[in-house]
Amino acid sequence: MAGGISARRAAAVVTNFRKRSFAVLLGLAAALDCASACAHEFWVEPATFTLESGGRLGIRLCVGDGFEGWSLARNAQRIEKFVATGPAGEQPVVGLDGSEPAGIARLTTPGGYVIAYRSNRAFTEMPTLKFDAYLKDKGLDRIVALRARQGADRQQVVHEAYSRNSKALIRVGNTGAIVDRRMGLRLELVAAPERSSADRSDIHTYQLLFDGRPLADALVAATRPGTSDEDLKVRTDAEGRVNFRLSAPGMWRVAAVHMIEAPRDVAADWESLWASLTFEIPSRSSAVAGDTGKARNAACRNKIIAPAVQARS
Secondary structure (H helix, E strand, O other), X not given: OHHHHHHHHHHHHHHHHHHHHHHHHHHHHHHHHHHXXXXXXXXXXXXXXXXOOOEEEEEEEEEEEOOEEEEEOOOOOOEEEEEEEEOOEEEEOEOOOOOOOOEEEEEOOOEEEEEEEEEOOEEEEEEHHHHHHHHHXXXXXXXXXXXXXXXXXXXXXXXXXXXEEXXXXXXXXOOOOOOOOOOOOOEEEEEOOOOOOOOOOOEEEEEEXXXXXXXXXXXXXXXXXXXXXXXXXXXOOOOOEEEEEOOXXXXXXXXXXXXXXXXXXXXXOEEEEEEEEEEEEOOHHHHHHOOHHHHOXXXXXXXXXXXXXXXXX
C-alpha cells in the first residue's frame, strides 16, 4: 500500500511539473511571438518602492503585456538616460553591460526620488494588418485615419521606429508625499502632487507631455501589472491631463503611446514614443506601519528575455 501511495504521489508530481513547464513555455512563446508581431509595454520596476533608511536599490527594465513581464539585461547601446533624481540632485543609475537587474542606485538621503530611463530608437516591422490592430489597441485613432487617407492598406509591411521613456517614483525614509518632476523625456507622464492623507478620494491626476508640451486626446492606461485586473483607460483633456480613481494597493503602471510620421532621416514609416510611470499604492495597514512593501504585487519576473527580443525592446 505504501508503495502504491508513493507511486501515485510521484505520478502527481510529474504531472504537475509537466503542466507548469508547459505553462511557462506557452508564456514564453507568447512573449516571443508578441515581440515580433505586437507592441508591448515597457516599464521601470525597482526592487522596492520604499527604502526605510536608504541604501542600494536594484532597478529592473521590464517588457511585457497583460499579466506578466520579463526583465531585460542592461544594454548600454540603447541607453540615452538612466538616472535617479532626488533631494541631493541627480545621479546615474549604474551597471555593467549585460547585467540584471539593469541598474543599481544608492539612495541615502531621505526624500522622494524619480528614476528616469530614456532609450534611443529601435526598429521593427510587422504586417500591415497586425500594425493596424496595434494602432487600434493603443487608441492611435488619428494614425488609423491618416493611414486610411494615404491608402496604406495596400502596404504589405510597416516599418516602425520606437523609443522608451519610463519613470518610477521611490520613497526613502519616513518622508511625506513623493513629488514627481519633469525629467526631460520626449514623451513623459508627470504625476500631480499627492493629496493629504486625510483625502480618501483615491483620485490620481497625471499630465502627458510631448516634447515638453501637453498632449491632448491621447489614450492613457492605468494597469496593475502582475494581476488580472482590467486596465483603466482615459483620454487626456486639452491640457494633457487625466484622472484615475486608484484604490487597490500594490504596484501601478500608467502608460501612453504617441505616434508621428517618421522624420526623413529615420529609416521607418512611423515613429512611436512610449511613456510609462510606475509607483506603489500602499495598503491601509502597511501605510500605517510605514511599510509599503507589504502591498507589492510582483510583475517583472526574474527572467532575462531572449537577446533577439531584447534588441527590439
